[in-house]
Amino acid sequence: MSDFIFPVATQPAIPVIGETARYAVRRIFCVGRNYAKHAAEMGYEADRDAPFFFTKSAHMTCASGSTIPYPPGTEDFQYEMELTVAIGAPLFRATPAQAAQAIYGYGCGLDMTRRDLQIKSREIKRPWTFGKDVENSAVFAPLTKAADFGAIGDQRIFLDVNGQRKQSSTLDLMIHAVPDVMAYLSGFYHLDAGDVIMTGTPEGVGPVVAGDVITGGIDGLSPVSLRVTQAE
Template sequence: MGEVLFALPETPVIPVAGEAAGYPVGRVFCVGRNYAAHAAEMGNEVDREAPFYFTKAAANAVLSGAEVPYPPGTGNFHHEMELAVAIGAPVFRASAEEARQAIFGYGCALDMTRRDLQIRERQKQRPWDLGKDLENGTVLAPLTRAADWGGPEKQRIWLEVNGEIRQDATLDEMIWSVKEIICHLSGFYHLRPGDLILTGTPAGVGPVQSGDRMHGGIDGLAPVELSLTAAE
């Protein structure tokens, strides 16, 4: 069937450093509690048996530099600075080497969270969707090809709000490495080009308000920025 009743929202195309073509976003997978200090500040223990995930709709993502309204339904809207991994080749039940070869590139990202709704739903043993998968809730900076960055080691990851540092850590604090995450996740999904994996946030998450400006970075990657305007 060729004709459709209406057009769906377009998903973002992320710029790639030094290239004319962009990276179209298909699916967004997020790793939960991948930094021990962040898990502790949220009152959670780390499950070291295997990583766990939640998803966010690609159509709800925006590119770095966006100005978006403070979201509805929350009074406790949090920033979470993360490393994003972009998949560039199909991979299923990956070995460590296959996982490495499947990585297209890396970028900075924000996983914005309605924390009050996330906690409320978690306490009722219900899904986190209202807290996590919100419009404008994933912010994506330009990507750098894996060969041009080299992969995560001890690079600094940080976020400031209105010029004040809120999060400050290094990527080697991740509990599950990027290759371990891809190997594990590809045991449940046929990963493919367009898939993004957000690898978790370090400690220091906290609330932001209308008028705040977030600026985050990871050594060697393009920074990510977001500005909040008044609620609709």
């Protein structure tokens, strides 16, 4: 007899290159406006003193290569291409050096956003939940283990829609480096294996419509893709 009244939902997880087991997703933290030019295109100055965060539910996880319906409640569904960092060890009140040692792997990710709802919430000083915590909105490519990727430097990060380049930048233009982001976040949470950080998007974000195919990449990592179909 089950210990639960209703069936337990499937554990969200991300494939790992070279492993048959998958990386179980516990929480998803997202860094806002971590590239200066993206902050500018959103009408803001870059936040250089400290990173800020929003979250997505773990069950918003979506596998690269999926086909998803255009989400309800929006007329402006947008892509954001990001470097994803998967944590593999406990972190609490950590230094950047300690944080760097706790990285399990890296991957390509898409932070899909109901931009009109995000902006509406922002203007009336309410949380971004309807804009960001969207079903199928955390799209993850297979992870590459940290040792196989090496150091974060000037690797290209880019995104195409229907084969047309929309975003193009390099990882060294992130305002807050990954170990600094992790160390700062560990001052507020007991981080652990299963916690994923989406590290922000460069400039060039924009809308998609039903029928569009999104493909994105970061040098040295498995690419990410997503197809959008008609709304349900």
